[in-house]
Amino acid sequence: MKDKIALKSTFLESAEYDDKSQTMTLTFKTGSQYNYLNISPSTWLSFKQAPDHSSYYSRAIKGRVVGVPIKSGAVGRKQSSPLKANKLNRSLNKPNGNITDNGLKRSLKRSGLIPDGL
Numbered sequence: 001m002k003d004k005i006a007l008k009s010t011f012l013e014s015a016e017y018d019d020k021s022q023t024m025t026l027t028f029k030t031g032s033q034y035n036y037l038n039i040s041p042s043t044w045l046s047f048k049q050a051p052d053h054s055s056y057y058s059r060a061i062k063g064r065v066v067g068v069p070i071k072s073g074a075v076g077r078k079q080s081s082p083l084k085a086n087k088l089n090r091s092l093n094k095p096n097g098n099i100t101d102n103g104l105k106r107s108l109k110r111s112g113l114i115p116d117g118l
Contacts, residue, residue: 003044009053017044025070026057033071036061 004016009029016025017039024039024047043060050056061067108114 003048005048007053008051009057012053012057015047015053019044024061031071032069034067034069037066037068039065 001020002016002018004014006014011029013027013029015027017023018025019041022037022039022041024036024044025033026036027033039061047053047056047061105114
């Protein structure tokens, strides 16, 4: 028999339990779905009755139970293109503000715009 519930959670949307196969299917708010294998009926009951499903998942399921991805949450999301990533790598300034182009740095030093100590 399958048992499905809506969840009180910041990142989980719904959960379904199949007592025959002892499998729990979690649907995340991102759209991802995972099957968690070998979930005992007592674990399912504890999860169902938990006041905060996010905390219970993080404490008792995530990383402790075998999870098999069924559906990726990236479906329908805009992905960063390889061209954009390449453009970011070619920029003159890193996030910390250091100039990465040594040729430009040398030219700016020679012209006196950058002191020698930098």
